[in-house]
Amino acid sequence: MIRLAENTITQEELVALSQWIPSAPQLTKGPLVVEFEKQFAAYTGTKHCVMVNSGSSANLLMAYSLLEGNYLKNKKVVVPAISWITTLSPFLQFGFDVLLCDSDKKSLGLDVAMLEELFIKEKPALLIIVHVLAHLNDMDAITKLCQKYDVLLIEDACEALGTSNTDGRKAGNLSLAGSFSFYYGHHISTIEGGAVTTNDTKLYNLMLSIRSHGWSRDVDSNFKNEWKETFNIDEVREFYTFYYPGFNLRSTDLNAFLGISQLTKMEEITKVREENFNLYKKYLGDKYWSQESQYNQLSSFAFGTIVENRVEVFNHLKKNDIEVRPLICGSMGKQPFWIKRYGYTPLEVADIVHDYGLYLPNHLYINEEKIKFITEKFMEVAIPKFF
Structure with missing residues (x-):
């Protein structure tokens, strides 16, 4: 079986972990x-990083910390229709008015024209973007719109670790804060895990507190002393004083042990993933739609395709021991949880992705021979579809 994703944790790393645990x-x-x-902040080029127990928790932490820190002028947020459930769900859980935005036909990032219409009509406080399969959004245009309409910008970069824009800045360092996932099959893995990056020191300390119950044990001393003085907290009471209604989203040193080791491979992982993406384009040629975006380096998560006969292609590849999946969630506007609340929300590009999108395997252990085999089997039955 050529799997969609493979574990990045090696046997050697597991042995090292088992030897470390007793001591x-x-x-x-x-x-x-x-x-x-x-180390992760240094890799992404950001000032701060908060490690958590999953990428989903990273999105939850970003959303709630912005609320508790009074960063937002209202509770309206724009979310990409092509995203992941836990990109969107924290905002529903915290009572936001969630506005779906359609996608660009080339990168599957946000449709900038529709985004500006939403900004004008709805006047949201927040935009979260998703770099779909590691292809960056049109960051120049989106950043300018956010500045023009006073909208805070954050990133779900869970599929984009290692991707950088044309000036070399990495995903997760292109906005106020960025989330990452270290789940099995992502660029690196800590078994379960995630992180938030930011250059905003206030937000960083809020997230440290909210990650761990809402207490101040992990925050910088100047923030801790200010909070203690504000509420007249003595050194005994400080142990169980909660400044925010927080969660327990913490990771562990066991996960971090693996994460530190995994980070040393990022250069190789990114290089191989970009080479694989280019091999897919080489063997598929211009016969099929493929993503296009501007980047300095592409840490490709997987290779997205659009085909008329998605189910037939899926079954044909499965018969040939090739694992494929829908092109992430398709459109959130066609997901049952959304329809139950708001009814079906039609969105031109996202609906096509929902009905016809697949993505093909890409990871550190796929080589040119396997990609050639995958594309040959794919082209035996796939009927191209374009936007």
Whole structure:
């Protein structure tokens, strides 16, 4: 079976982990989490990183911290129709008015024209973007619109670790804050895990607090002292004082041990994923739609396709031991949870992706021979569809 994704954690890393565990001072969140955060921030080019227990928790933490920190002028948020459920669900859970935006036909990032219409009509406080399969949105245009209409911008970069724009800045460092996932089959894995990156020191300290119950144990000393003085908290009461109604989204030193090791492979992982993307384009030629975007380096998550006969292609590839999936969630406007609340929301590009989109495998262990085999089997039955 050529799998859609493969585990990035090697046997050698598991052996190293098993040898470290008996001598570890603690397995819960501790010094290795802090060290991973430092290294991950350095890798993404950001000032700060908060490690959490999943990419979904990273989105939850961003959303709630912006609310609790009074960053938002209202509770309206624009979310890409082509995204992931936990890109959107925290905003529903926290009572936001969620506005879906359709996608660009080339990158599957946001349709900039529709986005501006939503900004003018709805006057939202927040925009979250998704870099679909690691292809960056039109960041210049989107950033200008956010500045023009006073909208805060954050990124779901869970599929885009390692991708950088034309000036070399990486995904997760193109907005106020960015989320990442370290789940099995993502660019790197900590078994379960995620992170938020930011250059905003206030938001960083809010997230540190809200990640761990809402207390101040992890926050910078100047923030901790200010909070204590504001509420007249003594050194005993400080142990169980909660400044925010927080969660427990913490990761562990066990996960961080793997994360530190995994980060050393990022250069190789990104290089191979970009080479694989280009091989898919080479063998499929111009016969089929493929994503296009501007980048300095593409840490391709998978290769997206649009075909008239998606089910037939899926079954044919499955018969030939090739694993494929829908092109992420398709359109949120056609998902049952959305229809139950709001009814079906028609969106031209997202609906086509929903009904005809597939993505093909890409990971560190796929080579040219396998990609040639995948594309040959794909072209045996696939009927091209374009927007």
